[in-house]
Amino acid sequence: MPPCPWSQSSPFRPSSRSRACWRASIRVCCRSTRPPSWSPRPKGIRYSWCCRYCCSLPVCWVSARRCSRAVTCELHRVSKIAGVSRSHRIRTAILDALLALGFGWLALHDVRTSAIGLAPAAVGPAFAVLAGLALMVRRRFPIPVLAITALAEIAAGASAPMVLGVYTVANRFGNRAVTWWCGAGALVVAVVPWGPPPDSTALLRAPVVAVLLAFPFLLGLWVNQRRELVTGLRERAEQAERERDLRAAAAVEAERIRIARELHDIVAHRISQITVQAGALEVSTDGRPAEIAATIRATGVRALDEMREMLGVLRSDTGSVADPDGPSADRAPVRPAPDLAAVTELLDAAVAAGHRVRLRVPDPLPEVPGPVGRAVHRLVQEALTNAAKHAAGAEVRVTIGWRAGVLDVDVRNGPGRVGALAAHGSGFGLVGMRERVELAGGTLRCTAMPSGGFVVYARFPVSQVGER
Numbered sequence: 140m141p142p143c144p145w146s147q148s149s150p151f152r153p154s155s156r157s158r159a160c161w162r163a164s165i166r167v168c169c170r171s172t173r174p175p176s177w178s179p180r181p182k183g184i185r186y187s188w189c190c191r192y193c194c195s196l197p198v199c200w201v202s203a204r205r206c207s208r209a210v211t212c213e214l215h216r217v218s219k220i221a222g223v224s225r226s227h228r229i230r231t232a233i234l235d236a237l238l239a240l241g242f243g244w245l246a247l248h249d250v251r252t253s254a255i256g257l258a259p260a261a262v263g264p265a266f267a268v269l270a271g272l273a274l275m276v277r278r279r280f281p282i283p284v285l286a287i288t289a290l291a292e293i294a295a296g297a298s299a300p301m302v303l304g305v306y307t308v309a310n311r312f313g314n315r316a317v318t319w320w321c322g323a324g325a326l327v328v329a330v331v332p333w334g335p336p337p338d339s340t341a342l343l344r345a346p347v348v349a350v351l352l353a354f355p356f357l358l359g360l361w362v363n364q365r366r367e368l369v370t371g372l373r374e375r376a377e378q379a380e381r382e383r384d385l386r387a388a389a390a391v392e393a394e395r396i397r398i399a400r401e402l403h404d405i406v407a408h409r410i411s412q413i414t415v416q417a418g419a420l421e422v423s424t425d426g427r428p429a430e431i432a433a434t435i436r437a438t439g440v441r442a443l444d445e446m447r448e449m450l451g452v453l454r455s456d457t458g459s460v461a462d463p464d465g466p467s468a469d470r471a472p473v474r475p476a477p478d479l480a481a482v483t484e485l486l487d488a489a490v491a492a493g494h495r496v497r498l499r500v501p502d503p504l505p506e507v508p509g510p511v512g513r514a515v516h517r518l519v520q521e522a523l524t525n526a527a528k529h530a531a532g533a534e535v536r537v538t539i540g541w542r543a544g545v546l547d548v549d550v551r552n553g554p555g556r557v558g559a560l561a562a563h564g565s566g567f568g569l570v571g572m573r574e575r576v577e578l579a580g581g582t583l584r585c586t587a588m589p590s591g592g593f594v595v596y597a598r599f600p601v602s603q604v605g606e607r
Contacts, residue, residue: 235275238303243271245299246291253296255332255344263295270300277307285321289328298348301325302355309359313367322356400571413438434492478512479504479539482519486537489523495534496523505541511599514579515539515548521568522550522595530555530593546581546599554591572597 246267250256256263270291277284285304291297305325312318329348413435477485486498507515519537526535533553540547569585572595576583581599588594 231278235278239271239274242274242300242303243268246270246295246297249297249299250295253298255296256294258294263297266291266295267297267300270297274300274303277304278311281307281311282317282321285325289325292328298329298351301329302351305352306355306359309356310362311359313363314360318360322352325356326352396574400574403568403571410442413442438492477516478509479507479515480512481516482537482539485516485520485523489527489535494523494527495532497534497536499537500539501541505546505601507546507599507601508579510579511546511581511601514575514581514599515546515597517575518548518572518583518595518597519550521572522552525568525593526550526552530591533592544601546601548597548599549594550596551588551594552592 247264250263250267258266270288273284273287281304285301285308288297288301288304292301305322308321309318326349329352330345332345417435482500483498486496489496522537523535526533530552533555535550535552538547538549540549572585573583576597576599579599581597584594584596586594586596
């Protein structure tokens, strides 16, 4: 950091104390606001202290304004947050002052009318005033305040402040051991006749004081338990709201993943076929451009149809925000979801698109649950798409086996032909395949062969899936 403007020697310098203060303030203010062009003075040039001071004033003024604005914004934010608590504290302080005044006056009345107390009559009012003043801080120091009111009861017979002290302790600590110990001690202090030998009036006073202390004690316990109950219900409601938001977010995320998986399965497969066919059209020399173009068009039409079907399935049949009129009779009928029998049609379409595919399936095809059939169809579809993108021209062998309630699916392709341009994948296809297989109760293994090919193997325990 460049030196402070007036840190150099100069014949015009202020006193050492003021110079140190200004130097520290300028260093703090200019630490982040000094312009880049401010550099130390060249050698051989001396500036007067006045010149350096005047040159630094604009930077200091800008820093001061920025600091003042930041402090003002922070204070405004804190004041808005603490506005409610500040007004609550003011109301609480006013209430405590009024209660202290009222119970202090009752304590003075007890001192004048009661003959109980160990202290001389001349100092009795002082204990009453002390107990009344202690009630001002009863919320912050409940147990010391109760001890002071008990001392006023023992010394001068001022029993009124101890009633509020007992209520404060019970309200603050609730159903705890310290509450019961303090209540028992206050009861002993109030019942025992301190001072001269007791007469009949003092003996009648004991049960009355016990009842007067039991009522605020129980009231404080009830208020504490009610407050804890309300707090617990509020926290439980907030927790339930947070859990509901999390469940809604998880449902939205799951639906988003499902839509992304469906879009990938439909779009990626058809687009890869269009890409391969367009490449064949580009290098075609046998006079078949019209046939290849027709195939490309048919593939695009099938992709659009499948996209519309998927969007129709995603819409609610009872109407939604996107479809407020509910089900429409003009909507195109949705084809049934693909199953195990649709794998043959899938391979026929791949052969028609120019891929070399071999299929081996059991005859007849086994009856499998719907989730397993859809998972097998999407698995073979994604494997064919990956082979077309990453191993163009390679032969793909699809084998579906059935044995003892277990369905095996094996899709493997060899290395692509030399000179073929491999596409770069995003990796979402393999993730989607694994998710589909696991949702159907199966396991998936994808491995690369040393020869350059790729193997996709899935196993479905059909008996377990059928029980779900």
